[in-house]
Amino acid sequence: MRRLAAVAAAAWLMSYAAASAAGPRIVSMNVCSDQLVLSLADPDQILGLSRFSRDAWQSWAAEQARNYPLLSGEAEDVLLLKPDIVVVSLFDKRATRDLLKTNGLHLVEFTVPRTLDEVRDQIRAMGDVLQHPDRARAEIARLDAAIARARAAADGHHYRVLPVERRGFVAGRSSLISSLLAATGLRNAAGELGLDAGGFASLEAIVKLRPDFILVSEAGDRAEDEGRAFLLHPALERFYPADKRIVVPERLTVCGGVMLADALDRLTEELKRVTR
Known part of the structure; x- marks a missing residue:
């Protein structure tokens, strides 16, 4: 359904955008679509x-975003800009989306991708919306090359990897992280905890599971809050020291987009480090 929605939206907007030789002027109201727009x-x-576009912890393109105006998240400043296209997500307020539509603006909605195939579809769809399909094809090729490098680094070992976030949240079998791991020949061990959509796992459950590695978003030994302190618990550090931790920054995986190529290259480096 997500794939069909993205493709249908792109097809509808291609005919609209083609009327402008210089390419459509665009506004993005979501941090994930920000990064697609900035890339293409x-x-x-x-x-x-979006107002979160400069937040480095969740945006791979935070520095690049500093070159552009920030939106408030409300409809008023978007209406003043009079864009040809407004990119939104289903997480943006319905009232804001409805107001923009009522005022005649053209909206295209991008959902949250859960698989690498859906990521490819969204890159392709945004390339069509922006009238730069060649750039989208290049980014998809870069993503596919990064997948191949990570698969080679995994070397057919089919390691069991458990993605663990702050406070013990585990990305489930239907998550984008799980799709990313599967594409490289790794396996998300969250399924063994019965977590499909994701959820919190106790310290005891994680230790008992004994995956080959845990996947975390940062290294280091500082705990600035309780969420981070969970990952530095003595029991986790005993069973999952540095050589049992694969570190991929959250800003490379929180959204589905071109930054996943960088996430996969970081995964490749980490696999080489922990298996050498």
């Missing part, structure tokens, strides 16, 4: 980005 658009096509 010409600079003068971008009129504004």
Whole structure:
């Protein structure tokens, strides 16, 4: 359903965007679509980005985003900009989306991808919306090459990997992280905990599971809050020291997009480190 929605939206907007030789002027209201737009658009096509676009912890393109105006998240500033296209997500407020539509703006909605195939579809769809399909094809090729490198680093070992976040949250079998691991020949051990959509796992359950590695978003020994302290618990550090931890920054995996190529290259480096 997500795949069909993204493709249908792109097909509808292709005919609209084709009327502008310079490419449509665009506003993005979501941090994930921000990164797609920044990767594929010409600079003068971008009129504004979401209020979270400069947050380095969740945006791979935070520095690049500093070159563009920030939006408030409300409809008023978008209406003043008069963009050709507004990119939104289903997480943006319905009232805001409805108001923009009522005022005649063209909206395209991108959902949250859960698989690498859906990521490819969204990159392709955004390339069509922005009239840069060649750039989208290049980014998809870069993603596929990164997958191949990570698969080679995994070397057919089919390691069991458990993605563990702050406070013990585990990304489930139907998550984008799980799809990323599977594409490289690794296996998300969350299924052994009965977690499909994801959920919290106790310290005891994680220790008892004994995956080959845990996947975390940061290294280091500082706990600035209780969420981070969970990952530094003595029991976890005993069973999962540095050589049992694969570290991939959250900003590379929180969204589905071109940054996943960088996430996979980081995964490749980490696999080489922990298996040498």
